[in-house]
Amino acid sequence: MTEGERARRRRFDTLFESYSADIVAYCSWRAASGSDAQDAAAEVFLVAWRRLDALPEGDAARAWLYATARRVLANQRRASRRRAALYERLALDTASARHEPPSGDRKETLVHEALRRLGPRDREVLLLAEWEALSPAQIATVMGCLAITARGRLHRARRRFRAAFEELADDSAPGREASQLPTATASFAKEQS
Amino acid sequence: MTTSRSLQALRRANPRAKAGFAKSVEATADTMRARLAIDAGAPESPTGHASPRRRLARGLAVGGALAAAAAVAAVLVVAPPGVGPGVANAAAAVRKAATVTAAEAERSGTAVVRITHDDAAWAGSTIHWHGQDLSLTSDAPRRFGRAGSEFRVVDGTMYGVDDGDWVVLGSPDSIDPGSGTTPDEYLAAVREDVGGATLRRITDGMTDLTTRQLADGATVFSGTVAAGLIARETGFKEGRSIRVLPFGYVAHDEAANPDAPLHAAITVGADGVVREIAVTWGISASAWTYTVTYSDLGETPAPVAPADARPLRERLRAERNK
Numbered sequence: 001m002t003e004g005e006r007a008r009r010r011r012f013d014t015l016f017e018s019y020s021a022d023i024v025a026y027c028s029w030r031a032a033s034g035s036d037a038q039d040a041a042a043e044v045f046l047v048a049w050r051r052l053d054a055l056p057e058g059d060a061a062r063a064w065l066y067a068t069a070r071r072v073l074a075n076q077r078r079a080s081r082r083r084a085a086l087y088e089r090l091a092l093d094t095a096s097a098r099h100e101p102p103s104g105d106r107k108e109t110l111v112h113e114a115l116r117r118l119g120p121r122d123r124e125v126l127l128l129a130e131w132e133a134l135s136p137a138q139i140a141t142v143m144g145c146l147a148i149t150a151r152g153r154l155h156r157a158r159r160r161f162r163a164a165f166e167e168l169a170d171d172s173a174p175g176r177e178a179s180q181l182p183t184a185t186a187s188f189a190k191e192q193s
Numbered sequence: 194m195t196t197s198r199s200l201q202a203l204r205r206a207n208p209r210a211k212a213g214f215a216k217s218v219e220a221t222a223d224t225m226r227a228r229l230a231i232d233a234g235a236p237e238s239p240t241g242h243a244s245p246r247r248r249l250a251r252g253l254a255v256g257g258a259l260a261a262a263a264a265v266a267a268v269l270v271v272a273p274p275g276v277g278p279g280v281a282n283a284a285a286a287v288r289k290a291a292t293v294t295a296a297e298a299e300r301s302g303t304a305v306v307r308i309t310h311d312d313a314a315w316a317g318s319t320i321h322w323h324g325q326d327l328s329l330t331s332d333a334p335r336r337f338g339r340a341g342s343e344f345r346v347v348d349g350t351m352y353g354v355d356d357g358d359w360v361v362l363g364s365p366d367s368i369d370p371g372s373g374t375t376p377d378e379y380l381a382a383v384r385e386d387v388g389g390a391t392l393r394r395i396t397d398g399m400t401d402l403t404t405r406q407l408a409d410g411a412t413v414f415s416g417t418v419a420a421g422l423i424a425r426e427t428g429f430k431e432g433r434s435i436r437v438l439p440f441g442y443v444a445h446d447e448a449a450n451p452d453a454p455l456h457a458a459i460t461v462g463a464d465g466v467v468r469e470i471a472v473t474w475g476i477s478a479s480a481w482t483y484t485v486t487y488s489d490l491g492e493t494p495a496p497v498a499p500a501d502a503r504p505l506r507e508r509l510r511a512e513r514n515k
Contacts, residue, residue, distance in 0.1 A: 020221065021214075033426030036426070041221045111203050114199075126203075130200065131204070161203065162199045165202070
């Protein structure tokens, strides 16, 4: 291995150490399933490895990784639609699936339901800010828009989320079990496609 | 309720706060390192966004060079500290076999899938593919009443069996593109399981590898693989996840738990091509075996269109007139 190759490997390792948790987290709420999220995150770093020389330096690399993850997930959703339809159509085995227990956290259920009520773009900009801690300028890079546009979208998204959350909290206060609310996580990815 | 309280609730729902998140990052790191090992020898694509099929085609073009590079890279990157050269070589060899098999499977092949439960046949199917054509026969016991049912795609037309008679299901022109029902899309999905992504995922994820030589020159690579790498989450139903084994079978018991270690054995023939993948779980309680046997890779003849197939519309009209 040459010195140049070693330097390239070191840079990649640093990139992975610094941002892998971010990208996995982002993929985990954007992908249709946990395993899809892992595949997508791995694909993001594979692209980064291939295009390391074109990667921006410093914090800009983080936004670059998010933008790449967004594209990878969009491609993955297109493929997943075909695959899901295939399995349904072939119907090789309709035995009942094993179910994972739903989360019993009432507030979290409210959060997910409120998020589901937002449009896909509002939801994405809100979560990039609140879950990924990206600045409006970084969100603009990820979503391919102007920073001022991202800032405006974020303001509207926060307002809509608050309204939805409050309405749901009021509705569910007496006599309604949290488990009666639909689990919305899976809907995110479907609606974003 | 104040804004800050709703946003606080939102922030608390961050996936990073979930149990198992650190494990998920580790799993991704493993997947990524293994995939890097496979791709390290391949030239960079002009766009940097090679699709799995394009990657496979590229693998065909560079042939042995890629496999050799993958083997070297696997030893350099994948083998964890403290692993001896024998195990590292086994890991590299099994991944190389996956690459070679994927290349062979690109043209044509036959896969026989069998699932047994407590030694009794549970489900099965036989898939033949050749170029863009494919046939799929369900060999399942009569549990679902569909044993012997068959589906074919020949020259871009789909055929199925209805009440024992062949029916023309339609031409690709009558199907919405992207709806998941065109022959090309069927074929792409089946091939992903047959020779491409699924096989690579399993071989990438195997640990505790041991090898055993068979009399005919074949090698059996045995090890442990996380169920999540075999039974993939394909979607949700009523808010709950569904995990499916390759070729579309719903996973049961430990196979449905993505973290459960399953025993996997991959048999590679003397020609370097994967012959069989066998996965077992639930040995002590409810025993399952899942095997996929490959044959005639590159040599499977094309399926033929059923001579007596009737258009679906004609068949429906005949039924109405009964």
